[in-house]
Amino acid sequence: MTEAKAADTVLDVKNLQTVFFTNSGLFRAVDDVSFSVRRGETLAIVGESGCGKSVTALSVMRLVPDPPGRVVGGSVTLEGKDLLSLDEAEMRNICGNRISMIFQEPMTSLNPVMRIGDQITEVLRLHQEMTAKEAWAKAVEMLRLVRIPEPQRRAHEYPHQLSGGMRQRAMIAMALACRPALLIADEPTTALDVTIQAQILALIVDLQKTLGTGLILITHDLGVVAQTAQRVIVMYAGKKVEEATVEDLFENPKHPYTRGLMASMPAVISFGAKTDARLNEIPGMVPSLTNLPPGCAFAPRCSLAMDRCRAEYPPLQETGADHFAACWRVAEMGAAP
């Protein structure tokens, strides 16, 4: 990484390892994952359910429920500070202030017995020297910023009086109230109606540009990735299997899993095209994390797997400018199939 880039880096995660201790054994939810986010940049983390995307985000925020989970290795550096070595009080000063998070479920992520305004005011008063009145005014201003109509009135309302989309807007207002350096959005639109999804996404990206916030967007929707992200990480069974710029990834995916994901994306069938085309799927199922094969976790589902794939885990190799993939057959991967 060059020096100019390093100065611009908001978050730098190196070799992060998070494990869960369960009755059925220990499993590595996040295994040796590294990535970085620059100021104003959007990094997308993509993968199927259970691939470790959300746990990666929670590990960065130090919100992994312990027990059963624990971050056991690696480093998380936010604006030069190693978050994993901070004590609880220091970490509380950072959470909601320099780094904040939007969750998947707007219906349940707001406290049902607190007014919307109070919930935003709380984060402001925790991190900034403000009187109750100033904080309330700022909360109303934040609600206006996320385009909630009649923000003064809405601030006095409780979550159950707001629709799902409104609640997610309120969550965004809360997350951005202290102008964090990094925002993590964990599937922020999954629980919303399709018509609202695009609005919320556009809002997040718009505010991110205005405020210069770094953004980690966790999603399983490649369409969302193509619209919003600059760089993409593809995760599979707790590991990073590919990383590239968004253009490069869509033009030239190197990992068979990424290719499978793209092939299973429904495309809008243009007029006159063959309409009986069947959507591709990746055969098989995501392996259980407690019982991973010794080699590449994707090998059992991979049409290109060889004996070596089943025996040894492939290292992450640089296959082009800023493009990395963990596959033994990466050299044979030419242009997109």
Add this chain to the structure above:
Amino acid sequence: MFAYIVRRLALMLVTLFGISIIIFVLLRVVPGNIVDILFDAAGFVDPTDKANLEKELGLDLPIYQQYLSWIGGLLHGDLGYSYVSEKPALQEILPRIPITAKLAGLALLFSTSIGIPLGVLSAVHQGSRLDYTLRVVSLSGLSLPSFWLGLLVLMAAVSLFGHMPIYNPNPATWIEAFAIYAVPAMAVGFRSAALTMRITRSSMLEILRQDFIRTARAKGASEASVNYRHALKNAILPVITVIGIEAAFLIGGLIVTETVFNIPGVARFLVEALRWRDYPIVQNLVMLIAVVVVVTNFTVDMLYAAIDPRIRYGD
């Protein structure tokens, strides 16, 4: 909301009317009245004397007339005369109310101020030694009858301090007043404290798993703020329900405790009056307790709406 309150108040009256009939009938189903008891104690029976006394007390009238005269008097604030002391029932009951009210109030204060924080602690440190200890202690609170606990407390006081707190209507010192009221209040409130703790714990455990708790942590809220401001306020509704029910149960516990600690409150008086079939005292005391229970229930329902904005009473 206003219409709802009016309807609730009307329902309360209906409930109290039902209770008045039940208590009136039940009392008269119990064999013997005060005249029987007095004459049995004297050892001989002169039927004319007995009939005269019954007539004097109005016990010879048909049961519906007895009921009507009681209710009629009650509506005018006339509670009748105690058969035993021959004083107005109101005069007998009124001075005893503050004693029991203090005991019950202290017991409730004790059970909530101990039970709720310990329940929160237990839930927050689920699976820890503290949690197990608190759960064992609370289990003992649920299984020890309050008269047994009361006796243990008295015996402990004697063996530790050489004397036990004895009721005195005009305690000389603050400490004496505390000993007189607080010790029996704790003995009777231990059970409610244990129950409150257990309900708080299970309710908190459920709430602490909710998404909005994670949101609060992500905001950088302190542990205390997460546990009390965010979690407890959501977890408190079932606790309030239980405290409301316990407040009614408390009366039963107080009967025993007032007897064990020899405190001249309402609850002990009720038992004595029952033994003498002192109808005016028993009827009016039970009605008083019924009013307290009904009003407590109403207060609990109103508290729901005050605490949880999602609960609104429509028409």
